[in-house]
Amino acid sequence: MTDTIERATTAPTAPAAPAAKMTARGVSVFYGDKKAIDDVSIDVSQENVTAFIGPSGCGKSTFLRTLNRMNDTIPSARVEGRIELEGENIYASSMDVVQLRARVGMVFQKPNPFPKSIYENVAYGPRIHGLASGKADMDVIVEKSLRKAGLWDEVKDRLQDSGTALSGGQQQRLCIARAIAVDPEVILMDEPCSALDPIATAKIEELIHELRGRFAIVIVTHNMQQAARVSQRTAFFHLGNLVEYGETSEIFTNPRETRTKDYITGRYG
Ligand SMILES: Nc1ncnc2c1ncn2[C@@H]1O[C@H](COP(=O)(O)OP(=O)(O)OP(=O)(O)O)[C@@H](O)[C@H]1O
Secondary structure, eight states: OHHHHHHHHHSOOOOSSOOEEEEEEEEEEEETTEEEEEEEEEEEESSSEEEEEOSTTSSHHHHHHHTTTGGGGSTTEEEEEEEEETTEETTSTTOOHHHHHHHEEEEOSSOOOOSSBHHHHHHHHHHHTTOOSSHHHHHHHHHHHHHHTTOHHHHTTOTTSBGGGSOHHHHHHHHHHHHHHTOOSEEEEESTTTTSOHHHHHHHHHHHHHHBTTBEEEEEOSOHHHHHHHOSEEEEEETTEEEEEEEHHHHHHSOSSHHHHHHHTTSOO
């Protein structure tokens, strides 16, 4: 744990009360009769990387998925409460879910590029959202997105190769480029490094640092060192409850709640 604490204290500190990009108020999530998330309220800002931590099954992924309505794809899932993106209720019947998921992009645990070329993986979103006016414009979007995802130099000479032929870490950066290509406001990452080796993991963590501020980033991680390294705000979940949410350095060095302390000191998890 010493390692965690040292890293946490050297992480950049969050500015005071940054404006919220997304707000959740009184959010509960049910799978059938089972309540997986109980009355969670949280703000997510653009300036900070926000980490969701907590033991397996505590509801981190469930709550993350409420932020871009990915739970809509699970028939038994039901969401109560209010979630706003820039003041707009994302569960309103007028909300276009395809647009919402472009504004709030997602990167999954297992890299999931389309079985298409590297170029097409990135171009697909801008094409369906009508963001490019022609081939030259699309080329610019693809290059910019791959550059922002730290992948351009590795793939610029083989853009027509299949995305699935890349290494796992490269595939994950391709998925990040794909999310970036539609110019999202928020990027949700659900354990984005859990299938990667330490070197590929370090590259994704570096990338998260670089993307911080341009996009609001929310990351679910099992790895407390990772939360301490990449985030400025940390939310600790336990049994569907949000136990504590605050500056990452505070959560790791001076948690207010006993349950948080027990978790970060490895007493359970
Ligand atoms: N599709 C689903 N149908 C029914 N129950 C589900 C579904 N997905 C998750 N759950 C349940 O909801 C609770 C929260 O699960 P969730 O996956 O959100 O937790 P988590 O903290 O992300 O866990 P992990 O760290 O293991 O991924 C668990 O009890 C889980 O079994």
